Amino acid sequence: MSTTRDTIIAAATGVSIGMILLLISAGLISFHEHKYQSQIVNQITKFQYQVVQDVGEALTTLNALKVKTCDTKTLSAMQHALFTSRFLKQIGFSQNNQLICTTSQGLLAEPISLKTQPTFDTFRGPKIWVDETLPWIDKTVPVLIAQMGHFNVVVDRTYTSIFDIPESNWQAVHRIKGNVSHVYGQKNIFENLSGDNFQQKVSWERHYSQYCLAKLGYCGAVSRTTRQILSEHYRLTSILLLLVCAISYITRGCAARFIRSRRRSISRVKQGIGKKSYYNVFQPIVNLCNEQIIGCEVLSRFKDSKGEIYPNEFIPMIKKLNLTWPFTLHMYQSALKQLSRYELPAGFKIGFNIFPEDLDQEKMHQLYAISAPYISRFNINLELIEDEVLNTADAKAILTDLRNLGFSVSIDDFGTGYSNLSHLNRLSSDFLKIDRSFIYDIESTSLGSILVPQIHTMAKKVGMRCIAEGIENRAQLEQLKSIGVEFGQGWYFGKPAILNQFIKTVKEKQNQWIAQPRRILNIA
Numbered sequence: 001m002s003t004t005r006d007t008i009i010a011a012a013t014g015v016s017i018g019m020i021l022l023l024i025s026a027g028l029i030s031f032h033e034h035k036y037q038s039q040i041v042n043q044i045t046k047f048q049y050q051v052v053q054d055v056g057e058a059l060t061t062l063n064a065l066k067v068k069t070c071d072t073k074t075l076s077a078m079q080h081a082l083f084t085s086r087f088l089k090q091i092g093f094s095q096n097n098q099l100i101c102t103t104s105q106g107l108l109a110e111p112i113s114l115k116t117q118p119t120f121d122t123f124r125g126p127k128i129w130v131d132e133t134l135p136w137i138d139k140t141v142p143v144l145i146a147q148m149g150h151f152n153v154v155v156d157r158t159y160t161s162i163f164d165i166p167e168s169n170w171q172a173v174h175r176i177k178g179n180v181s182h183v184y185g186q187k188n189i190f191e192n193l194s195g196d197n198f199q200q201k202v203s204w205e206r207h208y209s210q211y212c213l214a215k216l217g218y219c220g221a222v223s224r225t226t227r228q229i230l231s232e233h234y235r236l237t238s239i240l241l242l243l244v245c246a247i248s249y250i251t252r253g254c255a256a257r258f259i260r261s262r263r264r265s266i267s268r269v270k271q272g273i274g275k276k277s278y279y280n281v282f283q284p285i286v287n288l289c290n291e292q293i294i295g296c297e298v299l300s301r302f303k304d305s306k307g308e309i310y311p312n313e314f315i316p317m318i319k320k321l322n323l324t325w326p327f328t329l330h331m332y333q334s335a336l337k338q339l340s341r342y343e344l345p346a347g348f349k350i351g352f353n354i355f356p357e358d359l360d361q362e363k364m365h366q367l368y369a370i371s372a373p374y375i376s377r378f379n380i381n382l383e384l385i386e387d388e389v390l391n392t393a394d395a396k397a398i399l400t401d402l403r404n405l406g407f408s409v410s411i412d413d414f415g416t417g418y419s420n421l422s423h424l425n426r427l428s429s430d431f432l433k434i435d436r437s438f439i440y441d442i443e444s445t446s447l448g449s450i451l452v453p454q455i456h457t458m459a460k461k462v463g464m465r466c467i468a469e470g471i472e473n474r475a476q477l478e479q480l481k482s483i484g485v486e487f488g489q490g491w492y493f494g495k496p497a498i499l500n501q502f503i504k505t506v507k508e509k510q511n512q513w514i515a516q517p518r519r520i521l522n523i524a
């Protein structure tokens with residue numbers, strides 16, 4: 001059952017990653033297309049502007065001559081204007097809508113009638129005829145004609161082929177006061193999106209861009225279907241698809257392996273108590289005034305034939321498996337047994353982590369029964385992380401009972417999670433363990449350097465003493481001493497170590513405290 005579920009979860013992870021990568025790839029291709037289209041519409045609109053300039057210049061110059069007939073002087077002026085223009089193919093002279101002469105044919109034997117109604121009127125500029133086929137040029141190629149006064153010019157549209165896009169994908173239009181007239185390209189592409197300058201519309205099927213030079217009324221539009229875009233980038237698309245499939249497949253494999261290893265870890269953690277895979281390590285707790293070891297904190301470690309699992313991994317699993325109490329009992333009993341073999345000074349402080357969810361009358365009586373032989377010899381300190389459970393009236397009553405029975409109580413990791421300075425006076429405890437995140441850079445002008453003195457003052461007010469966690473160097477120690485923090489633990493005094501090494505440290509650092517230890521002599 002769980003194998004099928006794991007396979008589904010691993011496959012779903014692979015597919016999800018694949019989908020995310022596909023979306024990212026689609027986003028990248030779309031971004032690239034956006035840049036490409038904005039360049040093209042810019043080119044189209046600027047091209048129109050340049051053509052208008054060219055046409056305007058030629059027509060204005062010729063009309064300024066104020067000629068009434070097409071003689072050789074007029075023809076030579078027309079030839080000159082054609083020569084100096086960039087986009088014009090031909091210039092003609094007309095009278096009463098009759099074409100009289102052109103730059104290519106000179107004076108016509110028979111005048112040709114011209115259409116009277118233009119495609120659109122630029123009002124201040126020339127009249128424009130779009131897509132006209134002129135029999136005397138080339139019947140098959142439609143041209144654009146502009147007329148002002150007696151002169152008309154034919155624009156060479158072959159220039160539009162400079163746009164790096166097929167004509168079926170773009171359109172150039174003239175838009176003035178909301179009236180849109182087709183100029184070049186593919187009709188019906190321009191969507192007339194409101195607003196000037198650059199506009200865009202993207203959907204799964206299509207990518208559309210338009211750009212308008214608002215004052216002049218010239219707009220360009222480009223539209224390409226997703227299929228066209230993908231087929232243009234077919235190589236990149238295929239590589240991306242392959243990559244996405246490969247990553248998806250690898251992710252599925254990794255997820256399956258991770259789930260399997262986690263299941264294995266959970267089963268190892270579950271069986272660990274019976275198989276004696278847990279063992280205790282001890283970290284010295286020091287009186288900061290004279291730097292003497294006055295006790296220790298008992299911490300758990302896990303090691304079996306497959307290797308180690310660290311507390312940050314196995315503690316949450318123990319909670320999830322509801323094994324907190326058998327685990328704590330195992331650790332508690334074994335540590336007391338281990339330490340009682342040594343003649344440690346009277347009142348030696350032994351700290352145990354207790355899960356807040358285990359704080360009930362029955363379990364605490366069980367703990368007391370186990371502790372009875374040791375409670376007069378050691379100062380057994382129960383360390384609890386402050387959470388909602390600890391703030392209930394029942395929990396407070398239990399804590400008071402425990403203290404009356406001879407245990408001491410510490411609030412652990414103070415300053416993280418749920419813990420709060422204003423709750424301090426409501427907690428029935430002896431010690432406050434200041435979390436190591438506050439100690440980390442206490443010697444500098446950090447948050448810790450401001451908060452630790454405040455925490456210490458508050459704790460003192462409610463009759464609690466502080467234990468600073470995670471002291472790693474002399475500077476931190478000196479700073480804590482100057483604040484007046486009473487106790488501390490950390491790598492500076494000793495890392496959590498197995499019993500033999502811990503006792504060795506105790507002996508090395510404060511030989512005089514251990515009065516004739518039976519086993520220590522063997523270690524030395």
Ligand SMILES: Nc1nc2c(ncn2[C@@H]2O[C@@H]3COP(=O)(O)O[C@H]4[C@@H](O)[C@H](n5cnc6c(=O)[nH]c(N)nc65)O[C@@H]4COP(=O)(O)O[C@H]3[C@H]2O)c(=O)[nH]1
Nearest residue numbers: 299300311315331353354355470471472489490491492496
């Ligand atoms: N960086 C740094 N770290 C330092 C220093 N001094 C001590 N530590 C680490 O700080 C942690 C202190 O324990 P904790 O706050 O009770 O936090 C403990 C405790 O909440 C939980 N835990 C460990 N063993 C037990 C156990 O037997 N029972 C329960 N209930 N919880 C346990 O797991 C947490 C992590 O335990 P550990 O990995 O052993 O990590 C320990 C210890 O190795 C230092 O100077 N620098």
